[in-house]
Amino acid sequence: MIAALARPQVGFRVLGALYLLLAAPPLRTSLEATMSGHMLVQIPLLAAIGFVACRLLPVARQERLLDAGGGAVPYVVLVVFASTWWMLPRALDDALASPLVEAAKFISLPLLVGLPLALAWRRLGPIGRGFVWTNFISMLAVLGWLYIAAPVRVCNSYLVDQQESAGWLMVKLALLLFAGWLASLFVGGGGNPALSTAEQVAPPPAPSRDCGPERN
Amino acid sequence: MATYTYEHIPDQGAKAGVLAYLATSAVVLLLMMVFGLLMRLEQAQWISIGAIRFYELMTLHGAGMVGIAAIAGASIMWHFLRQYVDLSSRIFVANLVLFLVGVVMILGSVLLGHFHGAWTFLYPLPGKSMGLWSPGAAALFMGGLLVIGVGFLLLHLDIARALVARYGNFSRALGWPQLFGHDDGKAPPPTVVASAMVTVVNVIGLVVGASILAMMLVNLYVPEFDIDPLLAKGMIYFFGHIFINATIYMAVIGVYEILPRYTQRPWKSNKVFLASWTASTLMVMFIFPHHLLMDFAFPKWMLIMGHIIGYLNTVPILVVTGYGALMIVYRSGIRWDMGSKLLFLSLFGWAAGAMPAFIDGTITVNYVMHNTLWVPGHFHTYLLLGMVTMVFGFMYYLGKPSHEHDDHLIDRIAFWLFTSSVLGFTMSFLYSGKESVARRYAAHLPEWVPYDRIASVFAVLVIASALVFIGRFFARIGLARHDYQRAPVARSVAA
Ligand code: HEM
Ligand SMILES: [Cu+2]
Numbered sequence: 014m015i016a017a018l019a020r021p022q023v024g025f026r027v028l029g030a031l032y033l034l035l036a037a038p039p040l041r042t043s044l045e046a047t048m049s050g051h052m053l054v055q056i057p058l059l060a061a062i063g064f065v066a067c068r069l070l071p072v073a074r075q076e077r078l079l080d081a082g083g084g085a086v087p088y089v090v091l092v093v094f095a096s097t098w099w100m101l102p103r104a105l106d107d108a109l110a111s112p113l114v115e116a117a118k119f120i121s122l123p124l125l126v127g128l129p130l131a132l133a134w135r136r137l138g139p140i141g142r143g144f145v146w147t148n149f150i151s152m153l154a155v156l157g158w159l160y161i162a163a164p165v166r167v168c169n170s171y172l173v174d175q176q177e178s179a180g181w182l183m184v185k186l187a188l189l190l191f192a193g194w195l196a197s198l199f200v201g202g203g204g205n206p207a208l209s210t211a212e213q214v215a216p217p218p219a220p221s222r223d224c225g226p227e228r229n
Numbered sequence: 230m231a232t233y234t235y236e237h238i239p240d241q242g243a244k245a246g247v248l249a250y251l252a253t254s255a256v257v258l259l260l261m262m263v264f265g266l267l268m269r270l271e272q273a274q275w276i277s278i279g280a281i282r283f284y285e286l287m288t289l290h291g292a293g294m295v296g297i298a299a300i301a302g303a304s305i306m307w308h309f310l311r312q313y314v315d316l317s318s319r320i321f322v323a324n325l326v327l328f329l330v331g332v333v334m335i336l337g338s339v340l341l342g343h344f345h346g347a348w349t350f351l352y353p354l355p356g357k358s359m360g361l362w363s364p365g366a367a368a369l370f371m372g373g374l375l376v377i378g379v380g381f382l383l384l385h386l387d388i389a390r391a392l393v394a395r396y397g398n399f400s401r402a403l404g405w406p407q408l409f410g411h412d413d414g415k416a417p418p419p420t421v422v423a424s425a426m427v428t429v430v431n432v433i434g435l436v437v438g439a440s441i442l443a444m445m446l447v448n449l450y451v452p453e454f455d456i457d458p459l460l461a462k463g464m465i466y467f468f469g470h471i472f473i474n475a476t477i478y479m480a481v482i483g484v485y486e487i488l489p490r491y492t493q494r495p496w497k498s499n500k501v502f503l504a505s506w507t508a509s510t511l512m513v514m515f516i517f518p519h520h521l522l523m524d525f526a527f528p529k530w531m532l533i534m535g536h537i538i539g540y541l542n543t544v545p546i547l548v549v550t551g552y553g554a555l556m557i558v559y560r561s562g563i564r565w566d567m568g569s570k571l572l573f574l575s576l577f578g579w580a581a582g583a584m585p586a587f588i589d590g591t592i593t594v595n596y597v598m599h600n601t602l603w604v605p606g607h608f609h610t611y612l613l614l615g616m617v618t619m620v621f622g623f624m625y626y627l628g629k630p631s632h633e634h635d636d637h638l639i640d641r642i643a644f645w646l647f648t649s650s651v652l653g654f655t656m657s658f659l660y661s662g663k664e665s666v667a668r669r670y671a672a673h674l675p676e677w678v679p680y681d682r683i684a685s686v687f688a689v690l691v692i693a694s695a696l697v698f699i700g701r702f703f704a705r706i707g708l709a710r711h712d713y714q715r716a717p718v719a720r721s722v723a724a
Contacts, residue, residue: 139390140320140383147382147432151440158444164453191436195429198389199399 021069028062028069035059036119045109048168048175049182056099056122063127078132085136088129089145095125100156102167109170150191157183233414235495242711243308243627246321250304251624252706253325254297255699257332258617261293262695266688272673273681281361283671284345288370291348292335295473296377298612300328301620302479303384306427308623309420309486314391320383327380334373342366347669349469350374352441352461356449364449371449375442382435385428392425399425403510408503416498419485426510427475433514434475438468459526466520474513477579477611480619481550484572487626488554490716491569492561496553505545512542519586522595532592539590543583551576562720567636568629569716570644571622575615578651582611585659600669603662610655613691614648621698628705629715643697650690657684 034040035058044050067075082088098104099118107114137145160180166173243251264286270276271283278286307321338344344366346354355367389399396402396417402425404416416422441464448454485496518535521527554576563569585607589598598604625640661680666673673681702709 139393140317140386143386143389144383147386147436151436151443154440155443155447158456159447159454162454162456164455191433195433198393198429201398 021071024069025066028066031058032062032123035062048105048171048179051105052100052179053182053186056118059119059122060096060127060130063123064131065127066123067128067131075132075135079136082129082132085133085141088133089137089141092126092130092133095121099126105171106169146190146194150187150194153183153190154187157181157187233495233497233499235489235493237490237493238312240490240713240715241308241312242713243709244311244318245710246318246325247304247308248706248709249322250300250307250325251620251627251702253329254301254304254620255624255702257293257297258301259692259695259699261290261297262688262692264290264293266685266692269681269685269688271671272678273685274673274678275682275685280671281343281345284347285339285343287669288345288347289335289339292370292374293332294612295348295469295476296328296332298476298616299381299472299479300325302476302616303381305483305620305623306388306420306424306479307384309482310388310391310424313418313421314388314395316391317387320387324380324384327383328377331373331375331377331380334369334376338366338369338373342369344370346370349465350442350445351465352445352448352456352458355445356452368446368449371442371446375439375446378435378439378442381431382439385432385435388424388428389432392421392428396421399429403507404498404503405507407498408500408507412500416503419496419498419502420482422498422503422506423478423482423485426506427478429510430471430513431475434468434471437464438472441465441468459524462521462524463517463527466517467514470517470520471513473608473612477616477619478509478546480575480616480623481546481579483619483623483626484550484554484576487568487572487622487716488557491563492557492719493722494557494561496557502549502553505549509542509546512538512545516542519590519595522590522592523599536590536592540587543587543590547580547583551580560721562722564717564719566625566629566634566717567640567644568622568626571618571625574644574648575618575622578614578618579611579616582607582609582615582655585610597665598662600667601662602658602666602668605668606655606658606660606662609658610651613655614651618647621695624698624702626715627709628702630705630708632714632717639697640701643694646690647694647698650687650694653687654684654691657681657687 035044035055041055044055070078079085079088099122104114104118108118109115134142157180160167160176160183162180163176167176171179267276267278268283268286268290271278303324307316310316342362342365344355344358344362346358346362346367350367350371355371356364358367392399392402400406402417402421404422407413407416417425441461444454444456445461448456489496515534516538518527518531519539520535522532522535524532554573557563558573565573585603589595589603589607657680661677661684662668664677664680666677666680
C-alpha cells in the first residue's frame, strides 16, 4: 500500500478519490456540521491533499515552481495568509452560506496552502522548519484560547459550545504536536549514527585566522 | 568503568560576534548596575526620584539584567560549542540584532511611554495601569520581549540543528546511551551535554512565553478576551524561571572548558555528570510553582511538586559541578590568575545563592519570606556572584595577554573588593528579608533605611570593581580575537 502510494500515478488517483469523497455531500455535510470537524478535520485534510500532491510531482518540476515564485520565503508568506484566512470565523460562515465561497475553499486550500507549503518545505533548512513548527504550535494554542475565551458567539453557523470544544481541541492538538516535535528530536538519527561521538570531538575545526597557537 | 584522559584543545580566540555579545553585555550590565544603585539610594532616602521613576528603573533593571545574562551566557556557550559542532555565525549575529531591536522597544516603552509593570509583566497589570501608561506602551514592552524571544528561538534552533547533525539526536547529545547503558567513555563532552539541555528547556520555555505574550497582547486591545490570571502567572513563571536559570547553565560551560586547561585534567562526562544534567532538564521545567506557593487557588499537587522539585533541583548540577571543580583543582598546583580565580569564585557564589532559595522553597517558610527582600538576596547572590562572575572569568581568560602574564595589582585588589562587596550587598538584602522588609517597595519605613544605606555603599563598591574588570576587558579586546595559549600550565604538569 505504502509502496504503491509512492508511485505517482497511484498516488494521484488515491488523492483524487479522497478529494471527491470530501467534496461529496455526505461527508462534507457531516464534517461541516460541527466546528471542530470543519476546522480541524476538513480544512487540514484539504491542505494535506495539496501537500502530498505536490510531493508526487517530479522533483525538477517542483524546483522550477519554487524558482518561479522566488524561493521559499514568498511561499511561506502565502501559506500564512491563505491559512489564516480560513481560520477566521467569518470565512467559515461564508463557506457554509455561499457555494461560491465553498468552492473557493476547496480550491484554495490545496493550491494556496498545501502546495506552496510542500514546495517551500524542500528548501527550508532545519532552522526554517523548526521556526515554522514552533510558530504554528504557539499560534494554534493561542487561537484555541481565543475560541475558548471569546465573549460572544463568533460564528452564525455554530453555537457557543461548539466554539469552546473546538478551542479546547486546538489547545490539546498544539500540546500534542509540540510533544511530538520535541520527541522527534530525541529519536532517529538524522546525523552520523555510525560515527561515535568521541571520534568526532577530537579535531576542532581548524582556526580560521592566521596566527597559530604559538603566538607569544 | 570508563577512563578519561585529558585531551588538549588549543585555546581559540573569540569570533567577532562573541566579542560583540560580550561588549553589549558589559555596557548594559554597568548601566543596569547604576540603575540598581539608584533604586537602592532611593530606598535609602539619599536621593528622591519618586515612586514612578523607581518602578521604571526596576522594570528596566529586571528586563535588562535578565536579557544580558542570557546574551552573555549564550556567548560563552557559542564560543565553546563551536569547537565541537558547526554553528551558524549568521544566526548568532541575527540574535544579537533582534536583541538590540527588542532593547530599543523596551527602552522606548519605559522611558517614553512610562511603562513600569516590572519585567515579569504579570497579568493583568500591563493592561490595567490606571492611566499611568497607555496600552501602546505596554504593547511595546511585550512586543520587545517577543522580539528578543524570537532571536533566542532562532539561536536555539540553530544549535539544535548542529547537535542533530553531529550526534544524530538529542538523546545522544545528552549522553543517554552512556547514562542508561554501558559507559564506554565516549559520551559527548560537558559543553555539548549542557548546550543540549539548555536548548531543550529554552525552546519549550520560549514557546510558552511567546504564547502568553500573544494572548496578553490580544487582551490589551480586546479586553473581552479574558485570560485566567492564574494560568497567565503559571505560564509567565514557567518561561521566566527557565529562561533565567538557563543563563547559568550556559555560563557554567566556561568553567567546564577553562579550568581543565589550567590543570590539564579532564572534566569527565561520567554517569553521575550525565544523570545530573538529564535530571535537571526535567526538573527545571517543573519547579516554577515555587513562585506560586502563596497562590492558594492553585491545585495543591502543583504546589507540592514545586516544593519537592525545588529541593531536589538545588542539588544535582551544583554538587556535580562543585565536586568536579574540586577534583580538577585539588593538589594540581593550579596557577591562580584572574580567570581561574573568578571561575572558582563563581561556583561558590552559585552554591551560596542556591541556599536561600532552598530555604524559601519550603512552603511554610515561603508564607513569611516570599515577597521580602530575601528573594532578591537569593537571586542577586547566584546571578552576581555566580553567573556574572563566570562571565568576568571568561572575559579575563579571553583577554589574557599570554599564559605567563601576571595580573596587575589593581585587578587583584578589584577581585577581593568585588567578592567582599557583593557579599555585603547581598547580605543586606538577605538580612532585610529576614527582618520582613518587603521587596519591590519604592519607599521604605524608617526602620529599614539603615540596611538600605549599608547596601548602597556596598553597591558603589560592586560597581567600582566591575568597572575595573570591564575596563580591562575592553583594553584587551583586540587580543581576544587571536589564537594563542592563555591558560598557565599547573605546577604539577609543568614539573
Ligand atoms: C550593582 C549591582 C546591582 C544592584 C545595585 C542591584 C539592585 C537591585 C535593586 C535595588 C532591586 C530591587 C529590589 C527590590 O525589590 O526592592 C533589584 C532587583 C532585581 N535585580 Fe538587581 N542589582 C544589581 C545587579 C543585578 C544583576 C547582576 C542582576 C542579574 C543578572 C540583577 C537582576 C535583578 C532582577 C531580576 C531584579 C528583580 C526586579 C523585579 O523585582 O522586578 N541585578 N536589583
Ligand atoms: Cu524560579
